[in-house]
Amino acid sequence: MVNTKIKETVRALLVEGKIRGFLGLRGENGHIMPHLFCDPQELESLSLGDWKKAGDSRYPLNQILIRLAMEYPEETFAVLVRGCDERGLRELFKWKQLDEEKVIPIGIGCPDELAKVCECEKPFPDGLIDGPRGEKTGSQKVARINEMGLDARFKFWLAEFNRCVKCFGCRNVCPMCFCNECTLEEEFLVGKGEVPPDNPTFHLVRAMHMVGRCIDCGLCEEACPADIPLRTLYKKIADIVSEEFGYKTGYSVDEKSPLNIIEVK
Amino acid sequence: MEFKTVLSTCPYCGCGCGMLLEVLDGKIVGTLPSKTSPVNEGKLCVKGWTVHEFVMSPNRLTKPLVRKGDILQESSWDEALDFSAQRLKEIKEKYGPDSIAVLTSAKCTNEENYLLQKFTRAAIGTNNTDHCARL
Numbered sequence: 001m002v003n004t005k006i007k008e009t010v011r012a013l014l015v016e017g018k019i020r021g022f023l024g025l026r027g028e029n030g031h032i033m034p035h036l037f038c039d040p041q042e043l044e045s046l047s048l049g050d051w052k053k054a055g056d057s058r059y060p061l062n063q064i065l066i067r068l069a070m071e072y073p074e075e076t077f078a079v080l081v082r083g084c085d086e087r088g089l090r091e092l093f094k095w096k097q098l099d100e101e102k103v104i105p106i107g108i109g110c111p112d113e114l115a116k117v118c119e120c121e122k123p124f125p126d127g128l129i130d131g132p133r134g135e136k137t138g139s140q141k142v143a144r145i146n147e148m149g150l151d152a153r154f155k156f157w158l159a160e161f162n163r164c165v166k167c168f169g170c171r172n173v174c175p176m177c178f179c180n181e182c183t184l185e186e187e188f189l190v191g192k193g194e195v196p197p198d199n200p201t202f203h204l205v206r207a208m209h210m211v212g213r214c215i216d217c218g219l220c221e222e223a224c225p226a227d228i229p230l231r232t233l234y235k236k237i238a239d240i241v242s243e244e245f246g247y248k249t250g251y252s253v254d255e256k257s258p259l260n261i262i263e264v265k
Numbered sequence: 266m267e268f269k270t271v272l273s274t275c276p277y278c279g280c281g282c283g284m285l286l287e288v289l290d291g292k293i294v295g296t297l298p299s300k301t302s303p304v305n306e307g308k309l310c311v312k313g314w315t316v317h318e319f320v321m322s323p324n325r326l327t328k329p330l331v332r333k334g335d336i337l338q339e340s341s342w343d344e345a346l347d348f349s350a351q352r353l354k355e356i357k358e359k360y361g362p363d364s365i366a367v368l369t370s371a372k373c374t375n376e377e378n379y380l381l382q383k384f385t386r387a388a389i390g391t392n393n394t395d396h397c398a399r400l
Contacts, residue, residue, distance in 0.1 A: 036266075059285075167313075222300075223309075
């Protein structure tokens, strides 16, 4: 089982005192939830987020890690990462939200089943401890959008966006949304007390802000009560940024995203 | 140091969405929708997402308030309940039981809601009872 090798690695880190805790998932009474493992004995309940299907119970662990690091900046934590999470860590290091010296990623590869559902570009982390080194899957969903004419495409997205109930779930669950003040709450851009929100402003503002941040984990789409295909939208944005700027979010450890470069003249 | 997530049920409406309360060193610091809850399958509405904000709010009422003149004053539960019982009795005697209505709440359990409608029908003597979710 994949689980065993991960457990052994984490146990060793805890016993040797190299980490204060391991942020992962635990299974309890048929539920799966995030947990900080500080005691090796707790590891019996470790889960990799597979409930009914592979990886169907993933949570924004990096988001929780930022909170832990803010409270305990001197401590080192290990964290469970898939390919997307590793890309996320790289960007969070560059955006100075986490200190690379204080984070030990524990990498698992995603099974084909999950990689296909995600249409994932790279379904395994470079620091792979266990699990498969899966293959890249191209996005059929983005291809279908590309086949539409511009008018049809705009109509399609507007219809999708107008189902929005403005729960802010996409932003709240996002491991890459770390701003203290959020543009989506600026009244001059997005009026208060109205559903659906001003569209396409609301969703395109968020999409723009995902440039150089979205690492295609798909948690936003999973959290959306209106089933808006947010992941397809952000994948398309990532394609544009890759084509126009040659930048792929989360793949390089030092190169900054095109919207994260401030030139001082 | 302790960080855990605690499975709970959203206190807002009658749906009963499963949520995970993020607890850091004994303090609730965040909310996540439970992916393993069959009710909401990893989704929440805007109210559910912000549940953690009111738990520790200093604006939260923790003691009963009784209006004295124009001012709401903190009181004991005994005083508040005695006052309410006495006024309800007076109103019922003067205007009849149908002058009173009772709204129950989605935040209560089935058993609490049953008790409240029973109280309304059997103790007050009116069928004027409904549920906040229909407002």
